[in-house]
Amino acid sequence: MDNKKIEKISRALSDTSRIAILQEFKKKKDCLYCAEVNDLLDLTQPSVSHHLKQLVDAELLLPQKEGRNLKYVLNQQILNEYIDCLNDLKD
Amino acid sequence: MDNKKIEKISRALSDTSRIAILQEFKKKKDCLYCAEVNDLLDLTQPSVSHHLKQLVDAELLLPQKEGRNLKYVLNQQILNEYIDCLNDLKD
DNA sequence: TACATATATCGAAACATTTAAATATTTGAA
DNA sequence: TTCAAATATTTAAATGTTTCGATATATGTA
Numbered sequence: 001m002d003n004k005k006i007e008k009i010s011r012a013l014s015d016t017s018r019i020a021i022l023q024e025f026k027k028k029k030d031c032l033y034c035a036e037v038n039d040l041l042d043l044t045q046p047s048v049s050h051h052l053k054q055l056v057d058a059e060l061l062l063p064q065k066e067g068r069n070l071k072y073v074l075n076q077q078i079l080n081e082y083i084d085c086l087n088d089l090k091d
Numbered sequence: 092m093d094n095k096k097i098e099k100i101s102r103a104l105s106d107t108s109r110i111a112i113l114q115e116f117k118k119k120k121d122c123l124y125c126a127e128v129n130d131l132l133d134l135t136q137p138s139v140s141h142h143l144k145q146l147v148d149a150e151l152l153l154p155q156k157e158g159r160n161l162k163y164v165l166n167q168q169i170l171n172e173y174i175d176c177l178n179d180l181k182d
Numbered sequence: 183t184a185c186a187t188a189t190a191t192c193g194a195a196a197c198a199t200t201t202a203a204a205t206a207t208t209t210g211a212a
Numbered sequence: 213t214t215c216a217a218a219t220a221t222t223t224a225a226a227t228g229t230t231t232c233g234a235t236a237t238a239t240g241t242a
Contacts, residue, residue: 003107003110003111003114004107006104006107006110007104007105007106007107007110008105010101010102010104010105010110011101011102011105013097013098013101013105014098014099014101014102014104014105015098016094016095016097016098019094019097019098019101020094022180023094023180025180026179026180026182074180074181076181079177079180079181080181082177083174083177083178086170086173086174086177087174088117089113089114089116089117089165089170090165090167090170090171091117
C-alpha cells in the first residue's frame with residue numbers, strides 16, 4: 001500500500017460521522033443498509049451519501065446493490081492492510 | 092480512545108508529507124531532529140513546522156527540546172491505541 | 183552584549199471539505 | 213405506464229487545510 005492510499009484511507013477515517021458508520025458494523029451481523037446509516041446519523045440524506053461515498057472511494061466499504069436498496073460490507077482486507085502499514089511505523 | 096481522538100489522529104495521518112515524516116523514524120534509530128525533517132521534505136521551514144505541529148497535537152510525536160534544537164520521538168503507545176481501535180472495527 | 187542558528191507564528195492566497203436545499207436518477211410496485 | 217421510495221448529483225455557503233513569505237522568538241556562541 002503506497003502513501004497516497006494511506007493518505008486516502010486516513011482522510012476517510014478523519015470524521016466522526018464516518019467513524020460512527022464503521023463502528024455500526026459491530027452492532028450488525030455483517031452488513032449495513034444505506035437507509036440504516038441515514039437513520040443513524042443526524043444529517044440530511046445527501047450528506048450521508050457524501051460520507052458513504054468517501055468510505056467507498058477509500059475501499060473501506062464495499063457496496064452491493066439489492067434492487068432499490070444498497071447494502072455495504074466492511075472491507076476487512078483493506079483495513080488489515082492499513083493496520084499493517086501503521087504497525088510498520090513502529091520499531 | 093474516543094471518536095474525536097480517532098478523528099484527530101486520522102487527520103494527522105491524512106497527508107503524505109506527515110506520513111513520510113513518520114516513516115523516517117524507521118531509518119533512524121530512535122529519534123528525529125526537526126532540522127532533519129526540514130531536509131527530508133521539499134517544503135519551506137514554516138510548512139514543515141506546521142506539519143510537525145499537527146503530529147504533536149495528535150500526540151503521535153513527542154517533542155523534546157535540546158538547547159536550540161528540537162528532537163522528536165514516536166509515541167508508540169498512542170499509535171498502538173489507535174491501531175487497537177481500528178482492530179475493534181473488525182468482527 | 184551582539185550575532186547567528188533553530189524553530190514558531192502571522193497573514194494571505196489557493197484549494198479542499200462539510201453541509202443542506204433542490205433536483206435527478208434508479209428501480210420496485212400498483 | 214404511473215407513482216413512490218431509495219440513492220446520487222448539483223450548487224452554493226461556510227469552514228478548514230496547505231503553503232509560502234515575512235517576521236518573531238528562543239537560545240547558543242563570539
